[in-house]
Amino acid sequence: MKSLHDMPDRPVPARAALDRLFELAEVLGGIMQRGMAEKGLTTARAGVLWALFHGGPVTQRALAARLGVTPRNVTGLLDALQEDGLVVRGVHPTDRRATLVSLTHEGRSVTSALRGGRDELAAVLFADVPADQLDTFVATLGLVTERLRAVGADSPE
Template structure:
């Protein structure tokens, strides 16, 4: 196996870039953990609320698919969020076997606060960045994400 020192300059630069992405993921993950914990949530519960905030009411099965978890996992998350008054489950209007999940007013208020926090962080990070630099970052990240998704499809 080659060491980093034996690799061509481009490969070494790519390795450094990946190291920076790992560091970025760790820092953003920590920020997310603190942000949702301040609101009495876990990342999993916040992710479920975020999905409902962006896509509106949906069935438990659709939520499970969107979050990439089992329906049983969604049931546990919903039990806790419903007990906290953040979501409500109601009979689906056209499918007697399904439950439709939606945010309560408290759930919408909480997720709106999460969105405002995200927007404030985005402004702090990117607000003074030249448009061309921001566009380059976005393009580079899109390429990286597409490649990671392709790797995940191959391995998964």
């Protein structure tokens, strides 16, 4: 895939759409940061809680792989979350060498509250958008997201 810098001049509507995406990312990112900060979370810690909320208990190694971080990094995140009472580490039922990570009751409550905030925001943003327009919007965002991932995968690190 070509890098963004190698693309010929795009038509004005495409540039305007990208400008809107940048604006959306900034506004949405700010809202998300405030919501997480209100719960005492960083983006990385919220990502751990979200992964456990959706995937259930998992080994530390599998959690690190799911999040795309090193096992050492996930250990630091889990230390902080465990200290805050949001996760618990326990013995794996079938592999005594592995540590199983789970959400605590408080961790489930915090994550449910984050999901509730997301659902409320979705209701406010899209309440009066006709279903066919929302379907088109979701499909277009999916296509754009796939293309951004492809561009990002081709970028040197």
